[in-house]
Amino acid sequence: MADAKRSRPTLRRRLLRRISGTAPKPQRTAPAPRIPWWATLFTDAGRPIVAILVMVMCAPGEHHLGVLAGWDTRLAWGMASVLAAYAGIAAVVASRRPAGAPGKTSAVIGAWLALGAAMAAQPVSHLFVTGHWSATPHAPAWLVITVSCVPPLVLGHLLHLAATPVAAPSTSVDTPADAPVVERVKEQPAPAPAVPPIPDQAPAPQLPPAEPEAAPAIVYRDPRCAAVRPLYDGGTRPGTAAMRDALIAAGHGRVGDSTIRGQLRAEVEQHEPALRDYPPALHAPRTA
Numbered sequence: 001m002a003d004a005k006r007s008r009p010t011l012r013r014r015l016l017r018r019i020s021g022t023a024p025k026p027q028r029t030a031p032a033p034r035i036p037w038w039a040t041l042f043t044d045a046g047r048p049i050v051a052i053l054v055m056v057m058c059a060p061g062e063h064h065l066g067v068l069a070g071w072d073t074r075l076a077w078g079m080a081s082v083l084a085a086y087a088g089i090a091a092v093v094a095s096r097r098p099a100g101a102p103g104k105t106s107a108v109i110g111a112w113l114a115l116g117a118a119m120a121a122q123p124v125s126h127l128f129v130t131g132h133w134s135a136t137p138h139a140p141a142w143l144v145i146t147v148s149c150v151p152p153l154v155l156g157h158l159l160h161l162a163a164t165p166v167a168a169p170s171t172s173v174d175t176p177a178d179a180p181v182v183e184r185v186k187e188q189p190a191p192a193p194a195v196p197p198i199p200d201q202a203p204a205p206q207l208p209p210a211e212p213e214a215a216p217a218i219v220y221r222d223p224r225c226a227a228v229r230p231l232y233d234g235g236t237r238p239g240t241a242a243m244r245d246a247l248i249a250a251g252h253g254r255v256g257d258s259t260i261r262g263q264l265r266a267e268v269e270q271h272e273p274a275l276r277d278y279p280p281a282l283h284a285p286r287t288a
Helices: 002-020 037-069 077-096 104-129 141-163 225-234 240-249 257-271 273-277
Strands: none
Touching: 037 077, 037 104, 037 141, 077 104, 077 141, 104 141, 225 240, 225 257, 240 257, 257 273
């Protein structure tokens, strides 16, 4: 009964929220715990320090094995560098290669082998130093053979990792084999609606052609020019005799030649400069 009474308000609230359309308030999530600054400093600065200390502590044991294998005291320090570099490079390559990429398995195996060789070098060297094993009068044959094979094996595996291509990350989405293939059909544009024929209409009334504007009448300063201008209508430039006859016929009497050419014809051609280019008119033969 108590549980039923508790559930009733909850059901009522849900129904009211659905009816009113109000969404429930999102629950507040607790903020992530903040890491102290000194912990971050120890993590960032401690990793390189620890890496350097580990190499310094492991170097004497690896150098000792190199000396037991027959290398010179100075050249034997290369064994420490070989094992440390091999372990670091193989671990980085194994971490960066994506799963299934070429060289991923080889890098992982190489990282474990490098870690095992670096770990084995320390107890083996310490067993000889502490007297549990003896290298007199000479080191064991298995130790000489094993340590001597380490440098060429490391070089070969590092070159193998360098020559193995890294597949570029694919951006395509893998489609399951049983997924239905949907073919996209190119939609053809819908045909334009047919335009009904326009019924025959009466032709528009044609307007009469516009009459050309008449040129403004020329007003001559000397009215006698009006008797000389018609002589140009034939397409030729009239001579002095023809202009004199036209002036006499118009009732202006006999006019001197200098007045005809220098005043009357000059004024006519001044108003219409194109008349100057007309060819001269031929003299008509006089009849007896």
